[in-house]
Amino acid sequence: MKPDMKRAIFPGSFDPLTMGHLDIIERSTSLFDELVIAVLNNPDKNPMFSPEERCEMIEEVLADFNSGDCRLVVESFSGLLVNYVKSKNATSIIRGIRAVSDYEYERRMALMNKRLAPEIETVFLMASEEYSYVSSRLLKQVFLLDGRVDGLVPKLIVDRLRSKNGG
Numbered sequence: 001m002k003p004d005m006k007r008a009i010f011p012g013s014f015d016p017l018t019m020g021h022l023d024i025i026e027r028s029t030s031l032f033d034e035l036v037i038a039v040l041n042n043p044d045k046n047p048m049f050s051p052e053e054r055c056e057m058i059e060e061v062l063a064d065f066n067s068g069d070c071r072l073v074v075e076s077f078s079g080l081l082v083n084y085v086k087s088k089n090a091t092s093i094i095r096g097i098r099a100v101s102d103y104e105y106e107r108r109m110a111l112m113n114k115r116l117a118p119e120i121e122t123v124f125l126m127a128s129e130e131y132s133y134v135s136s137r138l139l140k141q142v143f144l145l146d147g148r149v150d151g152l153v154p155k156l157i158v159d160r161l162r163s164k165n166g167g
């Protein structure tokens with residue numbers, strides 16, 4: 001990586017990737033030279049998809065995604081976020097804010113991360129209005145109760161939700 005290159009980390013569970021996540025990814029590509037979508041390995045959260053499955057789905061979705069001059073990387077991580085960010089020589093953490101409920105949690109995390117690693121900046125992007133109510137958790141709830149989630153996740157993810165849950 002060239003010394004003036006700006007690399008950002010977009011961390012999350014992505015269980016699974018939603019259009020809300022994709023919107024944040026798309027908008028971040030115009031701000032950075034490289035964006036690492038970092039899938040948290042969080043077995044305690046009892047995820048529907050393994051970290052490997054989540055990474056693979058994101059890669060597949062991003063395969064036909066025009067990210068312009070920004071390089072997109074997908075990988076999983078575990079442990080303290082700032083340690084991971086430092087290990088990648090990244091300058092920024094990207095987070096999306098949907099509502100006041102996100103804000104309070106994100107404020108605490110950003111301030112703690114600032115204390116742990118003052119050189120790393122957290123960059124907040126306001127959720128786009130059309131997806132501001134979408135979360136992976138709500139989406140999975142609706143899907144498991146046979147509700148329609150088309151349009152809120154990429155088509156490929158709808159298929160993977162179906163095959164994961166018995167057709």
Ligand SMILES: Nc1ncnc2c1ncn2[C@@H]1O[C@H](COP(=O)(O)OP(=O)(O)OP(=O)(O)O)[C@@H](O)[C@H]1O
Binds near residue numbers: 096098
């Ligand atoms: N619809 C959305 N619009 C904008 N940002 C979003 C959206 N959904 C998630 N994000 C952001 O993406 C990042 C990763 O979030 P995360 O993986 O926890 O997704 P989530 O949808 O909140 O999942 P969960 O329901 O499991 O918590 C966070 O910064 C979160 O605020």
Ligand SMILES: [Mg+2]
Binds near residue numbers: 135
């Ligand atoms: Mg969340």
